[in-house]
Amino acid sequence: MGKTITIAPVTRLEGHAKVTIELDDAGNVAETCVNVVELRGFEKFCIGRPVEELPRIVTSICGVCPWSHHLASAKTCDAVFGVTPPPAGRKLRELCNAIAYTEEHILHFFFLAGPDFIMGPDADYTVRNVLGVVQANPEVGRKVVRARHLGAQMLGIASGKSIHPVTAVPGGFSKPLTEKERDRMKPMAAEVLEFAKFAIAHVKENVFPNYLDEIQSIGVIETGFLGTVADDGSMDLYDGKFRLMKPDGTYEEFTYDQYTHYIAEHIEPWSYLKFPYAKKWGDFSMDLDGPVGIYRTNTLARMNVCDKISTPLAQAELEEFREKFGRPAQQTLLYNYARLIELLYNAEIIVQLLNDPEITGKETRVPVTPRAAHGISSVEAPRGTLIHDYETDDQGMVTNVNLIVGTTHNNAPINMSVKQAAKSLIKDGNYDETILNKVEMAIRAYDPCLSCATHKLDGTLPVRIDIVNSKKERIDTLTNTP
Amino acid sequence: MKSATSLNVVPEYCTKPVVVFGCGNILLGDDGFGPAVVKELHASGTVPECAEVIDAGTAVRGFLFDIALSEQRPGLIVVLDAVDAGRCPGEVFEIPLDDIPAVKIPDYSLHQAPTSNLLRQLRDHCGVDVAVIVCQVEQIPDEVKMGLSPTVQDAVTHATDLIENRFLT
Numbered sequence: 107m108g109k110t111i112t113i114a115p116v117t118r119l120e121g122h123a124k125v126t127i128e129l130d131d132a133g134n135v136a137e138t139c140v141n142v143v144e145l146r147g148f149e150k151f152c153i154g155r156p157v158e159e160l161p162r163i164v165t166s167i168c169g170v171c172p173w174s175h176h177l178a179s180a181k182t183c184d185a186v187f188g189v190t191p192p193p194a195g196r197k198l199r200e201l202c203n204a205i206a207y208t209e210e211h212i213l214h215f216f217f218l219a220g221p222d223f224i225m226g227p228d229a230d231y232t233v234r235n236v237l238g239v240v241q242a243n244p245e246v247g248r249k250v251v252r253a254r255h256l257g258a259q260m261l262g263i264a265s266g267k268s269i270h271p272v273t274a275v276p277g278g279f280s281k282p283l284t285e286k287e288r289d290r291m292k293p294m295a296a297e298v299l300e301f302a303k304f305a306i307a308h309v310k311e312n313v314f315p316n317y318l319d320e321i322q323s324i325g326v327i328e329t330g331f332l333g334t335v336a337d338d339g340s341m342d343l344y345d346g347k348f349r350l351m352k353p354d355g356t357y358e359e360f361t362y363d364q365y366t367h368y369i370a371e372h373i374e375p376w377s378y379l380k381f382p383y384a385k386k387w388g389d390f391s392m393d394l395d396g397p398v399g400i401y402r403t404n405t406l407a408r409m410n411v412c413d414k415i416s417t418p419l420a421q422a423e424l425e426e427f428r429e430k431f432g433r434p435a436q437q438t439l440l441y442n443y444a445r446l447i448e449l450l451y452n453a454e455i456i457v458q459l460l461n462d463p464e465i466t467g468k469e470t471r472v473p474v475t476p477r478a479a480h481g482i483s484s485v486e487a488p489r490g491t492l493i494h495d496y497e498t499d500d501q502g503m504v505t506n507v508n509l510i511v512g513t514t515h516n517n518a519p520i521n522m523s524v525k526q527a528a529k530s531l532i533k534d535g536n537y538d539e540t541i542l543n544k545v546e547m548a549i550r551a552y553d554p555c556l557s558c559a560t561h562k563l564d565g566t567l568p569v570r571i572d573i574v575n576s577k578k579e580r581i582d583t584l585t586n587t588p
Numbered sequence: 589m590k591s592a593t594s595l596n597v598v599p600e601y602c603t604k605p606v607v608v609f610g611c612g613n614i615l616l617g618d619d620g621f622g623p624a625v626v627k628e629l630h631a632s633g634t635v636p637e638c639a640e641v642i643d644a645g646t647a648v649r650g651f652l653f654d655i656a657l658s659e660q661r662p663g664l665i666v667v668l669d670a671v672d673a674g675r676c677p678g679e680v681f682e683i684p685l686d687d688i689p690a691v692k693i694p695d696y697s698l699h700q701a702p703t704s705n706l707l708r709q710l711r712d713h714c715g716v717d718v719a720v721i722v723c724q725v726e727q728i729p730d731e732v733k734m735g736l737s738p739t740v741q742d743a744v745t746h747a748t749d750l751i752e753n754r755f756l757t
Contacts, residue, residue, distance in 0.1 A: 254650075
């Protein structure tokens with residue numbers, strides 16, 4: 107009879123990603139599902155509130171990527187109020203966005219995904235973690251923490267606080283950057299740039315070459331891609347237009363407020379989270395042999411959809427990347443490579459903005475007046491394209507809210523990548539922890555946002571794998587508790 | 589241009605002997621227990637100079653990562669969190685790290701609660717004492733709902749007293 111393998115901690119609530127792998131009678135993968143919990147009810151929570159409160163409220167959606175929600179919300183409020191921030195206000199938002207990106211990408215690569223590559227996916231989980239990385243290469247560890255600290259300091263200078271941001275407001279930015287503050291930040295930015303250059307060079311030379319087989323095989327699927335580009339087609343993480351690319355590399359572009367013309371949401375009975383898809387491509391299908399409507403966002407998508415990168419070092423890396431992997435590149439583990447290119451890009455942007463005389467402009471915001479309106483805007487969050495959509499009454503109170511976060515866009519691709527990984531690694535009923543690690547690698551590459559997950563510390567609850575037959579009867583339990 | 593290398597870039601919390609992290613999502617009812625305790629600690633005005641009390645929200649892993657790699661570390665970190673361990677709602681108790689098995693925990697995202705393994709590693713390999721203080725929740729809502737249940741709200745004061753008396757004096 108068929109069996110079901112579940113990779114999950116046993117919790118009262120499904121507050122984490124839960125992977126279920128169903129085996130057929132021959133012990134091969136018949137089906138997989140990845141349940142990523144979403145934050146339900148947030149939209150309802152916002153209704154009736156003054157729209158200008160939202161940039162502050164949305165930072166509670168996600169403590170890891172608060173700046174992305176903060177900026178997307180501020181931009182959407184700009185759209186609702188019908189205003190354009192002055193140059194200094196816009197550039198300060200961009201500056202904080204770039205700094206936050208460097209912190210997050212460093213954290214994700216070296217804390218979460220990097221250990222898979224630096225220690226190896228077959229390494230025991232007790233060493234396949236950040237401390238294992240540091241013990242293997244202490245110098246890297248020192249550089250990593252220093253670069254993050256510099257980022258946090260820069261954010262503190264520019265915005266007053268590096269966590270729970272409040273400084274992006276409707277109409278601009280609440281405080282200007284003084285010349286003295288700018289001068290304090292410049293050497294920090296220079297050092298972060300040096301780290302970014304070191305990081306990508308080190309990993310390209312010492313790490314990725316050892317995993318070319320894994321890169322070509324784990325979680326590889328064929329999809330389209332969605333990202334944001336500037337008018338000249340260059341990568342832009344703060345503002346621009348959407349570019350939706352098919353697997354064959356052809357694409358369409360549209361403005362933020364047109365997204366519902368291109369993106370629809372599919373529902374599966376086993377998941378609360380919806381599955382956005384490109385509706386003009388046909389009816390939704392996650393069939394690995396013939397996917398329809400599926401697109402991905404996040405680092406690899408942005409690398410694929412842009413024509414170029416505006417900063418010289420990152421542009422050179424993009425050219426090398428495309429020479430090796432083509433365009434669009436489909437290998438899921440390349441998200442991690444793309445993440446390092448984005449790290450470099452953002453580090454260059456920080457330096458560029460701090461050298462821009464407009465960054466210390468005194469006028470950072472324009473006044474706003476409540477009105478009945480519908481505003482839509484977006485930023486590229488580290489985890490993917492983030493769309494905020496608000497409607498207000500004539501008092502400026504929220505009447506409707508819709509958010510599409512990066513992980514939601516990637517819901518279908520994550521499921522497909524896990525299925526692909528599971529199918530290629532689990533055969534004839536044979537599986538062990540090493541194989542399950544590799545399935546996890548496929549999910550980690552997408553850097554899913556599980557902000558909705560409650561953070562109750564269930565340290566007392568072990569991992570348990572229940573094996574069930576096709577009648578859903580538990581026939582065996584595997585657990586690694588003593 | 590002044591070199592950044594002369595800058596002290598150790599975060600202030602890494603220089604404090606004691607750091608308290610309130611963990612949880614304030615948009616999900618009792619899961620906001622940790623941040624609520626942090627808020628009360630700040631309001632009490634009793635946090636001494638030698639301690640840092642931080643609302644880590646859903647981002648505590650980033651802080652722990654920095655502590656693990658930093659050349660300077662706190663002597664003690666206290667993790668405040670909500671839990672569903674089948675105890676009496678509102679009960680505040682400590683989970684000893686040694687009672688938590690070293691287990692494989694699916695590690696997908698930075699947003700997840702700190703793994704028990706990471707906390708053990710901080711203690712065993714980084715010389716940082718770790719205390720995990722939790723509150724049994726009444727309920728975690730399925731949808732966004734701010735505010736603690738009455739039993740957990742009452743527990744906030746008890747937890748604040750416990751933290752002050754045990755770790756901040």
